[in-house]
Amino acid sequence: MTIYGDLSESSSLLNILSKIKPDEIYNLGAQSHVQVSFDVPEYTANVTGLGALRLLDVIRHLKLPVRYYQASSSEMFGKVSDDKHQNENTPFNPQSPYGLAKVFAYHLTKIYRDSYHIFASNGILFNHESPRRGITFVTRKITMGLSRVKLGLQGTLKLGNLSSQRDWGYAKDYVEGIWKILQYKTPEDFVLATGETHTVRQFVEEAAGLLKFDLVWKGKGVKEVGIDKKRNKTIIEIDPSYFRPKEVDYLLGDASKAKKLLNWKPKINFRKLVEIMLKNDFDLAKKELKLGRKVFVKKINI
Numbered sequence: 441m442t443i444y445g446d447l448s449e450s451s452s453l454l455n456i457l458s459k460i461k462p463d464e465i466y467n468l469g470a471q472s473h474v475q476v477s478f479d480v481p482e483y484t485a486n487v488t489g490l491g492a493l494r495l496l497d498v499i500r501h502l503k504l505p506v507r508y509y510q511a512s513s514s515e516m517f518g519k520v521s522d523d524k525h526q527n528e529n530t531p532f533n534p535q536s537p538y539g540l541a542k543v544f545a546y547h548l549t550k551i552y553r554d555s556y557h558i559f560a561s562n563g564i565l566f567n568h569e570s571p572r573r574g575i576t577f578v579t580r581k582i583t584m585g586l587s588r589v590k591l592g593l594q595g596t597l598k599l600g601n602l603s604s605q606r607d608w609g610y611a612k613d614y615v616e617g618i619w620k621i622l623q624y625k626t627p628e629d630f631v632l633a634t635g636e637t638h639t640v641r642q643f644v645e646e647a648a649g650l651l652k653f654d655l656v657w658k659g660k661g662v663k664e665v666g667i668d669k670k671r672n673k674t675i676i677e678i679d680p681s682y683f684r685p686k687e688v689d690y691l692l693g694d695a696s697k698a699k700k701l702l703n704w705k706p707k708i709n710f711r712k713l714v715e716i717m718l719k720n721d722f723d724l725a726k727k728e729l730k731l732g733r734k735v736f737v738k739k740i741n742i
């Protein structure tokens with residue numbers, strides 16, 4: 441059964457929750473694209489920040505004996521003061537309207553937990569990726585873009601900041617962690633991360649290697665290009681429109697609390713993650729080549 445609702449509309453949430461009376465709520469709803477949050481800051485604050493308030497407030501008014509999960513984000517850490525790991529005790533310093541909206545929802549979850557004894561927990565998740573990732577996020581953009589370049593479906597892949605570092609994990613591992621957070625005996629906040637960090641450039645290099653490109657970098661700044669030496673052809677270009685007004689340069693998570701209390705740790709490492717995503721997107725690109733762009737886009741919902 442599908443029931444429609446909207447995080448920007450309290451009455452729809454009241455209607456859904458009073459009908460369903462769920463045992464668990466996972467609030468994964470958001471305007472979740474960091475760059476887009478600079479273009480639509482008010483909408484992002486409304487859905488990503490106030491959306492959590494609306495849900496928690498309905499839980500409070502209905503006195504629902506529910507377990508509530510808030511999808512908090514490593515973007516809340518923002519600009520970190522050193523290059524160490526971030527954990528549950530690291531101060532927040534958000535760098536985008538998205539990060540700030542998530543900080544609001546994070547604190548509200550704690551406030552409602554303490555004030556009204558609601559079982560409400562935050563999972564502070566570092567980047568979690570998979571073939572289901574939207575194609576405007578950098579990992580999927582790279583695996584999809586380089587696959588299409590390989591098959592001649594596009595000329596180059598245009599990217600922004602190649603130097604930012606992320607702790608990228610596999611979404612399936614993180615969903616298990618999310619579930620474990622709500623099964624824990626008390627409502628608490630947990631970081632989920634792999635404990636490894638890589639640059640966007642390293643993600644590109646890993647994917648390019650798997651596709652058997654002979655990638656070399658030439659030039660500097662916005663003039664930098666990635667060249668496939670085998671064919672002496674540019675395959676990566678820098679497009680400054682993908683630079684963010686403010687960047688989060690470095691993220692590296694420490695999930696030792698989740699490991700100790702939830703017995704959670706990720707199974708898929710960086711290399712395997714790139715491989716899984718690339719296989720999916722190379723297969724899709726082959727289908728696109730066979731069917732033609734128009735038929736492909738109609739048939740495959742990407």
Ligand code: F7E
Nearest residue numbers: 472474513514515566567576577578579599600601604682
């Ligand atoms: O950017 C750089 C970009 O958009 C990663 C969301 O799920 O994870 C995600 O947020 C990095 C940034 O993800 C391009 O500047 C370079 O430094 O894939 P992203 P994100 O901003 O880390 C957190 C945990 C969330 O909570 C969010 O909801 O890659 N980058 N070139 C680029 N990024 C994009 N999108 N496109 C580029 O062409």
